[in-house]
Amino acid sequence: GAVVSQHPSWVICKSGTSVKIECRSLDFQATTMFWYRQFPKQSLMLMATSNEGSKATYEQGVEKDKFLINHASLTLSTLTVTSAHPEDSSFYICSARDGTGRPNTEAFFGQGTRLTVV
Amino acid sequence: SQQGEEDPQALSIQEGENATMNCSYKTSINNLQWYRQNSGRGLVHLILIRSNEREKHSGRLRVTLDTSKKSSSLLITASRAADTASYFCATVNTGGFKTIFGAGTRLFVKA
Numbered sequence: 001g002a003v004v005s006q007h008p009s010w011v012i013c014k015s016g017t018s019v020k021i022e023c024r025s026l027d028f029q030a031t032t033m034f035w036y037r038q039f040p041k042q043s044l045m046l047m048a049t050s051n052e053g054s055k056a057t058y059e060q061g062v063e064k065d066k067f068l069i070n071h072a073s074l075t076l077s078t079l080t081v082t083s084a085h086p087e088d089s090s091f092y093i094c095s096a097r098d099g100t101g102r103p104n105t106e107a108f109f110g111q112g113t114r115l116t117v118v
Numbered sequence: 119s120q121q122g123e124e125d126p127q128a129l130s131i132q133e134g135e136n137a138t139m140n141c142s143y144k145t146s147i148n149n150l151q152w153y154r155q156n157s158g159r160g161l162v163h164l165i166l167i168r169s170n171e172r173e174k175h176s177g178r179l180r181v182t183l184d185t186s187k188k189s190s191s192l193l194i195t196a197s198r199a200a201d202t203a204s205y206f207c208a209t210v211n212t213g214g215f216k217t218i219f220g221a222g223t224r225l226f227v228k229a
Contacts, residue, residue, distance in 0.1 A: 032215055043206060044161075044219045095158065097215060106151065107210075107217045111160035 006110025023094030029074035030096035064071040141207030
């Protein structure tokens with residue numbers, strides 16, 4: 001299957017700093033990527049949909065100024081957690097569909113990034 | 119937002135037994151997928167079943183889909199300790215592209 005690479009796999013940062021997470025589709029073009037957050041023992045919650053070349057669409061309750069998303073190319077989307085606080089500590093996962101955008105296809109997931117804010 | 123519910127929330131069985139997990143959703147869908155997640159790790163895609171399909175098999179996995187009841191089930195036969203993980207169903211709504219996850223079932227298989 002297609003591969004989505006997420007980097008870094010884990011990061012520890014100080015409160016108040018910003019952290020950037022990258023999501024790359026390695027062998028296909030992804031016009032749309034999705035960012036999820038998962039707290040311990042909970043499910044994945046969709047944060048935003050990242051569209052190549054346009055603004056991201058955020059789910060209700062997700063602060064767009066805190067979670068900056070950039071999807072500048074067909075193979076790369078980045079999520080920047082700005083002014084991180086301990087409550088932002090979570091597991092962040094991206095996923096991508098291939099460029100055809102057909103809805104009846106599998107979404108491919110990155111391996112996730114564990115963010116710890118101290 | 120989450121699409122629906124999964125039950126049970128947690129399931130503990132002996133190795134060799136079958137495990138059944140259920141998922142319900144709220145809107146019409148294009149497809150439904152099941153994923154496995156080991157503790158603190160990424161997702162492993164198990165099966166995708168389309169809205170016009172009723173049953174699908176993959177090895178020891180059997181998935182059913184009842185669109186009239188808006189529900190799906192995942193059956194793992196002859197479970198192994200290595201099957202211990204969280205299992206999530208996820209749906210893509212009709213005309214949509216977002217994958218929305220259910221609450222998940224935590225399966226523990228005792229050796």
